[in-house]
Amino acid sequence: MNELEQEYTAGFTTNVESELTGRGLNENTVRLISAKNNEPEWLLEFRLDALNKLSTMTEPDWAELKYTRPDYDNIYYHSRPKKQFKSLDEVPQEILDDFEKLGIPLHERAKLAGVAVDAVFDSVSIGTTYKEKLAEEGIIFCSFNEAVQHHPELVKQYVGSVVPRGDNWFACINSAVFSDGSFVYIPEGKRCPLELSTYFRINSAGSGQFERTLIIADKDSYVSYLEGCTAPQRDENQLHAAVVELVALDRAEIKYSTVQNWYPGDEHGVGGVYNFVTKRAQCRGVKSRVSWTQVETGSAITWKYPSCVLQGEGSTGEFYSVAVTKGRQQADTGTKMIHIGANTRSKIISKGISLGNSTMTYRGLVRMTPGAKNARNYTQCDSLMIGNDSRSNTVPYTDCRNDTAQIEHEATTGRVSDEELYYLATRGLDAEQAASTIVNGFCRSVLNTLPLEFAAEANKLLSVTMEGSIG
């Protein structure tokens, strides 16, 4: 450290700064990250290959989104620790108020607010008990970096096999500069006894910027994974371009639930997180199954399509989504179900609610390839517009290339009906309560697919999000 300080004083300011902190999307940054993580050669090659590929790609602009392009050369790609408060006393009141409204348990608030963990309570021991239980079953749940160190053969076998480096612009950036994330491996025949939650992942590098997650469910296994939380999350890092890869082998099942409430920006649409995530599952095995559930209420911009590639015969993909945009938020989200194997099934239920001056777009692709004999898809996408200043777009793309597959799709767009509001008023509900009741009913079929504790939190999150937006 001293040597470097000396160099700094000697005047190599700019270079040292970028080397130390990984500024700019270039080879130095990539090598720095890889070295910091003590990665094997093959992973460095993986990153450099992605960086090379990026130079041949152009940033996409086809979505129904308007935003200022990130300044890639001025982003610090090497993770910086999140701002840490010394105690809850230092946490801004509005964050504490939200915790109260959302019913976040007291002992969780400190961690979520970013209070340095060791200053608080026994969270280390909580995490440890969790890990022991899993170890008994042979289940691996650790940070991505730990997995690279302790289970390199597994990582090498699967990373980039679901989302290739050149898949899209943001996945390519992620593949070059990802910092950390989660790794899960469920061995053959095992049913993971606990809901795996990112909250319990120790050693999270705290970047959240370019997370890389890999979940592998071996034959006949099951895992339910929860990501995110209802608490509002501030982050100085604007661009979040995570990659999540799921692999399900024969008769395995992965349930992946996300609740996302990243900072949406101020009332003028300034600031706020850009949530550009690539999430994809490969149902490789016969009768394998992956289910995505998402509740998206935050971020300035949400741009994601959790998808399933249904390769194994008889495999099933499901996508359940509730997305709310208000203020000046924008979302272009949906899913892709690619049917390759015979007798594959997919189900899509998407509920979009747009308020304020926001824009909500559902974009979905259902493709039946020639080999997907007797495959079936059912899609329902409904949009609720509240107030008169939002935009609601529905862009479904159905592509059928064989004569035995069947696709069924229904969509509605409209607003809360006056008759329903009047009826609830005659039962004593004010405008906000009535609308809230109707909105919850509107989202019921999706929220029912969340694991229980998450569902209760998600319901509360919806209420808090809708607060003050009606009437």
Next chain:
Amino acid sequence: MLKITNLSASIGDKQILNNVNIELAEGRCLLVTGQNGAGKSTLLHAIMGRPDIAITGNIDLDSVELHNMDCHERARSGVFLAHQAPPTIDGVNTMTLFKEVQKAQNLDITTGNLIKQVKDLSEQFGLPDDWSKRAFNSGASGGERKKGELMQAEVLSKKTKLLLLDEPDSGLEQSSRQKIVELIENTCNSGGSVMLVTHDKELQAKYNDNKLDLNNA
């Protein structure tokens, strides 16, 4: 004369019928009874030739070996099935379907006559005015669908040698029951035979003299 010898039927790996034997003369109606799951509907579908029913045994209708024929060939050979739950078929207008069926089966009814018969019978059966102009069974209730089957039996099956009625009455009112009796009598009087599956007590009582009980078959 319908002669069924040692008919066994299975769907997938589920065995449903076991060595059923039937001799049904011209002009006779056979009542098929049995508990739910005994295979009454399956028997009718096996005779009709539904693709997913695997059979062993023989089905002869006037010495024609039905068991070796595809479903549509059996229809053209004079077998008519009134389905229990006829489907909605998108994009196919009802009147168009009737015309096509008439053509496929060489029924020799002029279009003008066909339209008139459909109109008259729709009235008699209490079907909505625009019924024949809609896509087949589009928006139709269960009762309407069944009436549609009975109507077709009347219009399209002048040459019916074997009439298979799969719960034609359920969900229908009294007047429809009378129509079913008329249909059975017309078919029998023309030299055809009838197999009837029904839970209706009155119809059961009426055709009780010639019965096949699948519970004991």
Next chain:
Amino acid sequence: MRKVYLDADSLDLMLVPVHSEYEFVFIQTEGKCTAKIHLKPQSNAKFKVKIYIYAEGNSEVDCVCTLDVPKDIDGVETDIQFRSWPFDKSKIKARPEMFIANSNIIATHGNALGAMNKEDTYYLASRGISDAKELIKQSLINA
């Protein structure tokens, strides 16, 4: 209003709906058809659109129907239904899209793709019809 397109190459149609019902039928036996139907209703328009796409052999159809309702267009009620039959080795892309900026609207759409399912084919066979594909094609052309 009903229009049938037999083996069309392309269609680019901008429509301000004045009637209450529209039917577009695409019958493609060969080649590729790219169709764009752009609906721009006026305030209080109430209309239904049905789009039927039949393709056989190696033909391809890519049909997008876009409903465009900007903020100043109020009180629209519409239902758009796609029904497509991709027979043989044909490919059909059906894309019912909606871009809506006025919440005083009732907009529904449905999109069903599939050749014939077993129940329908069996039903038609039990009526003596062996060629369901031809039946649908003729029915669509002549309705």
